[in-house]
Amino acid sequence: MPIHEKSLIRPENLTTHDKLEIDGVDVSGHWSTFIESRVLTDYNEALQDEVQALPGGEAVHRCWQCGSCTNACTVNAINPDFNPRYWIYLIRLGMEQELLRDKDIVWQCVSCNKCTHVCPRDVNPEGVMKALAHWLELKGHTARSPSTEFDEEFASQVFETGKIEESRVIRGFFRRTGQPLMQDWLIAMTRRMLRHVPVKLLLAMGLQGLLRPSTRSWGAARGAIRDYVARRERENRRALGLDAAAHQGD
Amino acid sequence: MTTVSPQKDYREVAYYPGCALEGTGHAYDRSTRAVAEALGLRLVDVRNWNCCGAMEVKNVDPKLQTYLSSRVMSIASEEMGHDVVMAPCNGCYHNLKKAEHDIANDAGSAEVVAELSRKAGHATYQVGKLETIHALDWIKRTLGDEGVRSRVKRPLTGLKVANYYGCMYTRPRHIFPEKDKGPGSESTARPHFMDDILAAAGAEIVDYPLKTACCGGAHTLSDSDLSTKLVVNLLRAAEACGADVIATECPTCHSGLEMHQVRAETRFGITTRPAMLYFTQLLGLALGIGPKALGIHENVSSALELVRERGLA
Incomplete structure (x- = not known):
């Protein structure tokens, strides 16, 4: 079945009649299932341009719908609704409402790069997934995903000191997402680590948590990175038609 | 310059x-x-x-x-x-x-x-x-398989190893122009450098079809159930291939496999056997280095127990 007909055969778009005769022909029952007629009026003509303006989405227009990305996809194998090929199709057509049906799962891309590896058109579907996830959040269609929270916690530490310290990232992430740090499985894992690990090493690791690892003379890089991030955020919002007032001020 | x-x-x-x-x-x-x-x-x-x-x-x-x-x-x-x-x-x-x-x-x-x-x-x-x-290229280019073989002091005989390469080592192909260049080069579809090195160290390499599958490392905390599912898949496949050990070459994959092995047990009652060891730990054992110097006691999975049981330590 061509992918553009996918939405037509959803249960709510199908009707069967227990008893119906049209022009003398009996069309009752399951074997005469009808598809509801429909008219599409809600195209967002700017959708492709908007996704292309965000990092990762630049080459979405190159797609010729071969389906290699979805065929290779790690997440699709677990959840068939996770369908990069279909979302790219919808982005290109501007079918925003249809796209929004899947808004809560787009962020689940695991960036395994199988799609980008096999794509014969260099669309970079992995990048498109990230651009689409950003688009959904910037437009206010979804709340910030746990993945975004993790990325920002991690990135903010890199920007601050040049490096990360893993336990600090974990603590920061659980704090941001309002989860308790004392997860049963993390406790179980720590217990297992304690089987053989000598006290000396644990002390050294604890010390590293206190004395943050950092890159020396990072100040200039930190300033340059922060300026760049702020500029990119302004540009991204402007490309999506947000902050119109700020645009006039430039 | x-x-x-x-x-x-x-x-x-x-x-x-x-x-x-x-x-x-x-x-x-x-x-x-x-x-x-x-x-x-x-x-x-x-x-x-x-x-x-x-x-x-x-x-x-x-x-x-x-x-x-x-x-x-x-x-x-x-x-x-x-x-x-x-x-x-x-x-x-x-x-x-x-x-x-x-x-x-x-x-x-x-x-x-x-x-x-x-x-x-x-x-x-x-x-x-x-x-x-x-690190795999480094061993291949300095020693090569023969060089490894000639330096082995304690061959990993009888140890069944599934080599796990993960995603970032081979994908996407365009950032690795030196790969897929025929005999001697690394393959993006069926990478073999770790297989070669550990085979030279005396291990029995099992044919592991998920060597480049994803462990869900990107969402290890942000979507833990998905990660656990992917890791259980990797562990069970290794078991089915008869592997004692999954050899790793990435700290994120390695800790993901260890963490979600424990998580699968704690949350879902799924127990899996394979122990995880970095390929450098296995190579080090074969070169006669002691397990402590290789940090094997720091591994979360039962790597140290396995190594002792097999007389490799």
């Missing part, structure tokens, strides 16, 4: 451990250094390095990740005069490779790298100055 010599000496390379090898991947760093010492190979730490940007900064802005990686490459090549940098972490290795590719092929990335390098006050990395290699 350094010139890239046609015959590079891989016996002395710049070493970029990265953040994970100072934390959860500590045993990988330890075993890599121990192997280098035993083999008389010299690792010169990149001075005052920073994070490569990892997947997380790439998700915030890919060009920013390119800049962060380029700073490391600039220090190794311009300041230290090296022409090869070795990164044992798949994430760091991938990102340095990606930076090399993007700076060479995308004017926008090159522009951002030049601008941020200037503002940060260091030399801009020049494309082609530095070759990034993985």
Whole structure:
């Protein structure tokens, strides 16, 4: 079945009649299932341009719908609704409402790069997934995903000191997402680590948590990175038609 | 200015451990250094390095990740005069490779790298100055399979190993121009460098069809159930192939496999047998290095027990 007909055969778009005769022909029952007629009026003509303006989405227009990305996809194998090929199709057509049906799962891309590896058109579907996830959040269609929270916690530490310290990232992430740090499985894992690990090493690791690892003379890089991030955020919002007032001020 | 010599000496390379090898991947760093010492190979730490940007900064802005990686490459090549940098972490290795590719092929990335390098006050990395290699390449190019075989003191006889390469070591293909170049080169579809090295160390390599499948490392905390599902898949497949051990070459994959093995047990009552060991730990054992010096006691899975039981320690 061509992918553009996918939405037509959803249960709510199908009707069967227990008893119906049209022009003398009996069309009752399951074997005469009808598809509801429909008219599409809600195209967002700017959708492709908007996704292309965000990092990762630049080459979405190159797609010729071969389906290699979805065929290779790690997440699709677990959840068939996770369908990069279909979302790219919808982005290109501007079918925003249809796209929004899947808004809560787009962020689940695991960036395994199988799609980008096999794509014969260099669309970079992995990048498109990230651009689409950003688009959904910037437009206010979804709340910030746990993945975004993790990325920002991690990135903010890199920007601050040049490096990360893993336990600090974990603590920061659980704090941001309002989860308790004392997860049963993390406790179980720590217990297992304690089987053989000598006290000396644990002390050294604890010390590293206190004395943050950092890159020396990072100040200039930190300033340059922060300026760049702020500029990119302004540009991204402007490309999506947000902050119109700020645009006039430039 | 350094010139890239046609015959590079891989016996002395710049070493970029990265953040994970100072934390959860500590045993990988330890075993890599121990192997280098035993083999008389010299690792010169990149001075005052920073994070490569990892997947997380790439998700915030890919060009920013390119800049962060380029700073490391600039220090190794311009300041230290090296022409090869070795990164044992798949994430760091991938990102340095990606930076090399993007700076060479995308004017926008090159522009951002030049601008941020200037503002940060260091030399801009020049494309082609530095070759990034993985720890697997490093062993292959310095010793080769024969070299490994001739140095083995305690062969890993009877140890059944599934080699797990993960995602970042082979994908996407365009950032690894040296791969898929026929005999002798690494394959992106069926990578074999770890298989070759550990086979030379005497291990019995099992045919593991999920060697490049994903462990869900990106969502290890943000979507833990998905990660657990993917990891259980990897562990069960290794079991089905008869493996005692999953050999790893990436700190994120390694700790993901260990964490979610425990999580699968704690949350879902799913127990799996394989132990996880870094390939450098296995190689080190074969070279006669003791398990402590290789950090095997730091592994969460039952690696130390297995190694003792098999008389390899």
